[in-house]
Amino acid sequence: MDYVKLIEAAMSARENAYVPYSQFKVGAAILAEDGEIVSGCNVENASYGATNCAERTAIFSAVAMGKKKIKAIAVVGDLNSYTYPCGICRQVMVEFADRGDIPVIIAKNGKEYMVKTLEEILPGAFTKDALSDAKEKQDV
Ligand SMILES: O=c1ccn([C@H]2C[C@H](O)[C@@H](CO)O2)c(=O)[nH]1
Numbered sequence: 001m002d003y004v005k006l007i008e009a010a011m012s013a014r015e016n017a018y019v020p021y022s023q024f025k026v027g028a029a030i031l032a033e034d035g036e037i038v039s040g041c042n043v044e045n046a047s048y049g050a051t052n053c054a055e056r057t058a059i060f061s062a063v064a065m066g067k068k069k070i071k072a073i074a075v076v077g078d079l080n081s082y083t084y085p086c087g088i089c090r091q092v093m094v095e096f097a098d099r100g101d102i103p104v105i106i107a108k109n110g111k112e113y114m115v116k117t118l119e120e121i122l123p124g125a126f127t128k129d130a131l132s133d134a135k136e137k138q139d140v
């Protein structure tokens with residue numbers, strides 16, 4: 001898997017970040033099952049809570065294109081330190097990470113990056129399995 005290509009796509013999307021409030025640009029890029037790369041940036045709002053992170057922008061764009069399985073994701077935020085995905089984005093990644101673990105590439109640039117697994121950064125995630133278990137037991 002070409003991590004550098006994914007990082008470069010994230011860096012390029014980062015340029016489109018809409019960040020008038022934080023000035024903190026983030027870009028993300030996911031590798032879909034069909035080999036396509038789908039990227040996204042953070043989009044802020046005057047009502048701060050309406051802000052969407054780069055990771056979720058990329059994932060939601062992919063889903064809107066019919067790509068529901070993520071094979072890897074790269075994230076570039078601050079260019080001088082490593083920017084980890086927030087908790088909400090980690091949870092959204094799990095939803096589309098096709099049963100299990102995917103590499104999460106946390107990058108400063110194409111040369112300096114760390115590869116974590118989703119399980120490493122979100123152990124014991126809540127998944128749809130928990131919902132179906134509860135339904136089977138009619139525990140509702
Ligand atoms: O992994 C991250 C962390 C933060 N942000 C965004 C949200 C907000 O626009 C800005 C500051 O939190 O950075 C992301 O897009 N991804």
Ligand SMILES: [Zn+2]
Nearest residue numbers: 053086088089
């Ligand atoms: Zn986030």
